[in-house]
Amino acid sequence: MSFLVVDTHAHLCSDDFAADREAVLAAAHAAGVTWVLDVADTLTTSQQAALWAAGREGVYATVGVHPHDAVSWNEQTAAQLQELLEQPQVLAVGETGLDYHYEFSSRDKQVEAFRAQLQLSLEYDKPVVIHNREADADVLAVLAEFKTKPVRGVFHCFWSDRLMADAVLAAGFYLGVGGAITFSSARDLRAVISQVPLERLLLETDAPYLAPTPYRGKRNEPAYVVRVAQALAELHQTSVEHVAEVTSANAAQLFLP
Secondary structure (H helix, E strand, O other), rough: OOOOEEEEEOOOHHHHHOOHHHHHHHHHHHHHHEEEOOOOOOOHHHEEEEEEOOOOOOOEEEOOOHHHHHHHHHHHHHHHHHHHOOOOOOOEEEEEEOOOOOOOOOOHHHHHHHHHHHHHHHOOOOOOOEEEEEEEEHHHHHHHHHOOOOOOEOOOOOOOHHHHHHEEEEOOEEEOOOHHOOOOOOOHHHHHOOOOOOOHHOOOOOOOOOOOOOOOOOOOHHHHHHHHHHHHHEEEOOOOHHHHHHHHHHHHHHHOO
């Protein structure tokens, strides 16, 4: 492997990896993945991710509550996340945000949990991992509440239009790029990502979900972030080594202490 990459968004604590989590991580390292950010989506996976990353080389954790699970948000959850955020292997808050596609939690509850987790990111000076699906206007509205002390972070699995990309970039966020850019149905997304400077992009897999071509239909793994790097290099008409170097530097700048 002539280049090294970072997977800034994988759900290693997913049940999909219960039987072979260590082997999956070893395969990622063998493929050239220097480190993986294990992203939580519930209080339980937050606890698991923080525990699993503790003392383990090449793995860091986030803690947070996904909009799907926002119905569970309460003061006790917030307090437990605060305890986890004190741990050095926990690098970010999230995955949090708004999802108006499924609405497994009410919009009001999603906004409440999102706003509270943005506050946590400021309180602990850690970036936030934002999930946004069909909620562009409301996500930007909530972020606008923090203009006096802006939040930093990444819009995970960015899949909105150019206007939203411009707004997100203007607010200082990175865009997370995953396997979706390899999908034949994602022409509009590729057009947007091709116009975003590499200095504002992060590589991710969202494993076990959204496996890139040619792995579609299979379980996604952090090792497949290499394919995302190759696809992004094609979009930007540059070398995959350059993409790896820039996006890895971006990941370090945003997440690493």
